[in-house]
Amino acid sequence: MIKEEIPKNRLVEFTQVLDVVESIVNQVRQNGDKAIIDLTKKFDSVELKDLSFSKDEIEQQASLLSDDLRRAVDVIYEQLKEFHLTLMPPEVGGGKSGVEFGIVWKPIETVGIYVPGGKQKYPSTLLMAGIPAKIAGVREIYFSTPQYDKLDPMMAYICQKLGIKQAYRIGGAQAIAAMAYGTESVHKVSKIVGPGNIYVQAAKYIVSREVGIDGIEGPTELVIIADDSADPRRVATDLLAQGEHGKSSLLVLISTSGRLISKVKELLSTDVNDFYIVEVKSVEEALKISDELSPEHLSLQVRSPRSTMKLVRNAGAITLGNTPPAMVDYGAGPDHILPTNGWSKFRGGITVLDFIKPISYTNLDNPTKELIDASIKIAKYEGFEIHGKSIGIRYE
C-alpha cells in the first residue's frame, strides 16, 4: 500500500516477549551449555552436539568459497577498513593551571558479535561488526550465528580474515545470554553487538545491566528526500531494495515534486511492502519530517545534497545525490549496523569508538594555588572534609 501518514511510534515492542526472554537468559545463565542444547531442541528441533565450530570445520567451509567471491570479500574488506581507520581517535592530552590531563584509548578486550539468519545468511554483517572491532584492537572477537549444521562458506572465510577467536552455532536469546555470562563452551565477553529479531534485542536489553551492547536494533528504515532533479526509476528501485529486508521495513519518500511522486508510484510494486509518500513545499520541510523520524538511512536525492546534509540533525547514514543507499549495506565504507526507531537522536552507527574506551589520566605537576583552593572549597561545600584534606596535605 502507498500511504501518506508516516507511523509515529516505531519502538521495538519487545515488552510482550520480555518475560519469555528473561526466562531463557536465566536458564542459560544457570545451566550453561545444557540450557542452550535444550532450548535449541525446543525452539528449532535441532540436537546440537558441538556449540562451537572447530578450526577445521571453518577451514573446510572457507575452502568452498570461489576465488571470485573471495576476491569480492577482499575488496569490500579493504574498503570498510579504510573508512573505519579514519575514525580511530588520537590520544589527546593537554593541561591547565599546572595540571596535566588527557585520555588514553584502550580496546575492549573481549567482544561478541551476533549475526542473525537461519536460512538467510548475512556475511556482510559479520564484516560490518568485525572490521571496526579488529581495527580498534579487540584481542578476542567471538561470534555466534544460528547455523546449526555447517557455517556458510563466505562467513567462514570472513572468520579467518578477522581472526575470530571462536565461532558458535547458537541462535537467538540463548546466544546473547551465553556470551554475556559465559558457559562451559562459550567465552564470556564484555560487549555484545549486532542485529537480530525481537528475542535477540530483548536479550541484549536484559544483559545490558552487566555487559555493553551497541543498542537495540529494529527493522530497517529509509527516508529519501527528493526534488524534481531526482530520477524516479532510481528512487523507486532504492525504496524497493530497502523493502527486500521484509514487510516491517519503513520506506519513506518525501518530495517537493508532485511529478516525481506520480512517476515513482507507478514504478512501485506494493504486494509486499507499504510505502509512505509525502509531498512537501520545500526541502526544509522535508528535513523537519525526516529529523523527527530520525531515520536509519537518509538519501538526499536533491540538487544540492552537500548543503542539505549540513542541515540534517538526526540520521544514521546519509547518502548524497546519486549514491545508492544499498551501497552502504555493502561496500561503500560506512557501517550498516545503524540506529533505528529514532535512536539516531542519541547515537550513531557502529564505529571503532564502540570498541575502545577512553581512560582519563591526571597528573598534578605543579597545580596553581587558585585551583587547589577552589577544589577544596567545593569539596567542603559538599561536606566532603577528607576529600579536601587529601588534597590539602599535598599542597598546603
Place this chain on the structure above:
Amino acid sequence: MIKEEIPKNRLVEFTQVLDVVESIVNQVRQNGDKAIIDLTKKFDSVELKDLSFSKDEIEQQASLLSDDLRRAVDVIYEQLKEFHLTLMPPEVGGGKSGVEFGIVWKPIETVGIYVPGGKQKYPSTLLMAGIPAKIAGVREIYFSTPQYDKLDPMMAYICQKLGIKQAYRIGGAQAIAAMAYGTESVHKVSKIVGPGNIYVQAAKYIVSREVGIDGIEGPTELVIIADDSADPRRVATDLLAQGEHGKSSLLVLISTSGRLISKVKELLSTDVNDFYIVEVKSVEEALKISDELSPEHLSLQVRSPRSTMKLVRNAGAITLGNTPPAMVDYGAGPDHILPTNGWSKFRGGITVLDFIKPISYTNLDNPTKELIDASIKIAKYEGFEIHGKSIGIRYE
C-alpha cells in the same frame, strides 16, 4: 574492617527493586505530573506544587552564593571546560575506490541530567555532566534534583552558567521516567545522564529501551597501587576520603611493600568503611588484580607511574603518582561521572562523545568497477537482488 579478599561481584543488584521501579515508571508515563506529585507525597511526604524551578527562583538562589564560592565555581568550570574541549573530535573524511566518505558529528538535541541528593548537595556533579554537554553543543539541557523547596545556591549559579533550559524539583525514578517520556511540566529528552541510588539506576535501565543513558552507576571505587616509594599518610587519607561517599564504597590498596601496608593500616579508621588490602610481589601482579576489578578510580602511587599507566587495561580515571584521586572528583579537569562495577571493561567516563553522535555520509563520485562488482556480488550472495539492481542501474 580491614580485609584481604576483594569482593568479586559488585553488580548493582537492582533486580529486587525492578518491579517497584517499573510500576513507578509506568505511572509517570501514564499519568504525568499527577503521578509525580502523588509519588513524591507517598515516598517523601512532600506536597509538590511546582515541578520546575522558575527563572526567578534560580536567580534569587544564585544571588545567595558568596563571591568567594562563585569564583571557586568559575575556576573549576574553566578547568573542566579545557579538559573536555581537548576531546571534541574533528569531522573526518576520506575516500577509496572512487567513493568519498566521512563522519559529521551532530549534538544530541535534548539531554536530561539527574543529580541525586536530598540533604546532601552535589553541585560538582552538575558541572561534570553539564560542561561536556554544553561543549558538545546540546541545545536544550534539562536538569532534575530532589530539592523540593529551594535550589541549592551553588547549583542555581551553575544552572545559570550552563544555560540550563529548565530545572526540576523531582527525585528518584520519577525524575528519570519524567525526562524519558515527558509530562505536562517536564520536557522529554533523548538522553539521560547522571548518578543516583538503585531506584534511579533501575529506572535508567528501564527507560534505556527508548532513550539513551550514560550507564548504570553504582557506589564509588578506588584502587591504589603503591610501592615502597609511596607516602603512607597520603595513601591512607586517599582511602578515607573515598570512603566519605558511604559504607558501600570499594576501597582497595594493592602494594608491593609490607612496610607501607603496616603504616597505612595504623592510619585507617575502620568504624565506617571496610578496606581491602592486598600485598603482592610486583606492580605487574597488582595491575592484574586491578584490571580484573576494573576500578572507577585507579591511583598509581609508584616510582614510575607513567610506564605503569601504559600497562593498565581497565579503569575509569587514573591519577599519577602524588596526584590525589580526590582532585578528579573536583577540579583537575577529567570527569567524575565514571564507570563502576567493572563497566570500565567496556566504557569510559563521561566525555563530549556522550553528547554527540557520528552520522556517516557516502558519496559515490566515480566508483571503481571492482568495488561496484564486489558489492553486487555480495548482495546477490545474500539474496538481495534488488539491492544489487539499485546499484547496477547507476553504474552498469
